[in-house]
Amino acid sequence: MISTIGRTVKVTSLTIIFALLSPIMAISVNAKNQPGRANRASLTEDQKIIHVLDRLGFGASPGDIEHVRSIGIDKYIDQQLNPGSIDDSALTARLRNYEVLNMETSDLFAKYPNPGALLRMLEGANQNVRQNQNSDSMAMENDEKNEKDLQKAR
Structure with a gap:
């Protein structure tokens, strides 16, 4: 009788252990089959740039890929996270031509x-x-x- 109880406990214990470990094993098998970091490393430089532009903005507009290629992905990401570091002098010079941007509200209504x-x-x-x-x-x-x-x- 003791041997039957011992076997039952042993089988039950093994069943519980298997039930607990099977999801973990399934996750690790799926993780090996899914595209991961190894496939990301195989992206071309332009694909990486397009990916960064898609993730940090609204996609690539004309000239963006060349701009990111010239300054590098890391510097581009740093600029996007710290917009104060972007040189706006060319834009500021162009905006000086529009007097409306410097007018007071009362002058605008007049x-x-x-x-x-x-x-x-x-x-x-x-x-x-x-x-x-x-x-x-x-x-x-x-x-x-x-x-x-x-x-x-x-």
């Missing part, structure tokens, strides 16, 4: 009024003109009527 406000102002002016025309025509009708009344009275 020089470039809101189109919707202008439209409302013009519509209001047109309504005033129509009202004035209507009141002028009514006044003329009243004048004509008064003149006829005066002529009848004479």
Whole structure:
């Protein structure tokens, strides 16, 4: 009887150990079969650059690959993580030509009024003109009527 209990405990223990170890073994087998660092190392330099541009931005635009190739991937990544280190002097020089960027808000509204406000102002002016025309025509009708009344009275 003891040997049967001993065998049962032994079989149960082995079953539990196997159940616990089988997922770990399956993971390690899958990890060996999946593309990993070995395949990443086989990427060409341009493929690495395109990968970096895709991951750190919105993909490669014209000239980006050449730019990254000229400065190197590590320096490009450093620039993207520290944008203050990027030389913006050429952009700043080009932006100086646009006076709008240096104007105060009040000056902007004075020089470039809101189109919707202008439209409302013009519509209001047109309504005033129509009202004035209507009141002028009514006044003329009243004048004509008064003149006829005066002529009848004479």
